[in-house]
Amino acid sequence: MSFKPDRFSTRRDTLAFIICLLLSVSARVAPPPVQDSLARAISSTVLAPFLWVQEQAELIRASRGRYALVVESRDAALVTAFTARALEEENERLRELLALSARLPMEHVSAEVLHQAAPTTGLMVVLAAGRQDGVVPRAPVIAPGGLMGVVQSVTARSSVALIWTHPDFRVSAMTLDGSVFGIVAPRGAEGPNTPLLELSGVPYQDRLQPGTQIYTSGLGGPSGVYPRGIPIGEILAVAEELEGWSRTYVVRPAVHPAAVSHVVVLTGPGVDLRAAFSRQEP
């Protein structure tokens, strides 16, 4: 180790640091509309070429997966067991998405998920579909398993979706038969790979059994955010009881955001989607 006093921080360095800190704090405390405008401006200009590169890389990965699967089916010996398994999983996800896409009775857009490296990327993701594709703010985002989140902001070619892990996420939920209603919100994590949801506000007299599937209720009608019938998760256990009043249940989410590479953004007026997901019922 050698000492290099000539590269110590000077007054100019300190000043630059303080100015950057002040600008950062200003950005942090700015009103949300200003933050949204800034984020949209940067991602649609400076970052646009980089996002385009990532979108193309995502397409190449998916195409490569499908192509290699065809090759593997003709000559399995050419593909190692590990690669084949990974490609099969990728292909399975794409097949599920295509099947879901065909079953959906409302207008929708398919999009690649462009995961980023920041520690907050588990709460929000960039989608490779934007205004030009018909995506609008507050459009529901779903994966083959169920609900993923909601579009928060849109640029011409990309959009940002808030995922169900975000602390601000809320959705009105119900059981399949529509007999029990409640509000679903994120509930921390049980482990590094097991984020959970909770269903609160369930009337005390309505007891839900573990394994019961929970769907979006569609409350709010055509002007609501989420259409009826998108799977959210399944009941794991009772979390809290407000004696004689209501219960809160722990819910295992239907979709794990880290495992999703492609999603569907619903763009049309809301309809009941229970039938579209019914083939996935156990």
Next chain:
Amino acid sequence: MSSRGDGLRLVAVLLLLAVLQFALRPFLGDFRSAPDLLLLALLVFAIRARPGEAAVAGFTVGLMVDSLTPVAFGAGALAHTCVGYLAAWGKAVFFAENLLVNAGFFFVGTWLRDLLVLVAGRHMDQTTMMWQLFFWSPIKALTTALVGVVVLVVFRRWLRIRITE
């Protein structure tokens, strides 16, 4: 080698890391453990730059990160500014040419960035934040440090860095 040539080579390496960050992302597996090449570019820049320049570069990188995941806009800018400044200042005070020390430098820089983003953002519940900070962030810091070492070894001449064992 001329100073202008050095600068161009440094810019080329930083640009390469920025492009690879987006081009390789789909192939790097789980985003929570994959190396952060954008942050690595900032740390590599901080090795060569003055603290003030590194702070400005950190602020710029942070704004980009915030724009991609605007969960807590400004938190990324704040965290990257601090990490850029501290990294350049730290390298000036304790300058080391040892590969392991550089790996540690990348590891600490990445973990510190995650810590500052989460603390400044205050958008995660306690359990999720603990898992992120003490499980995923160290893995990400480790993968970033490994890639950082490879970058230093491969581009040591371009970056004008002397590496000792």
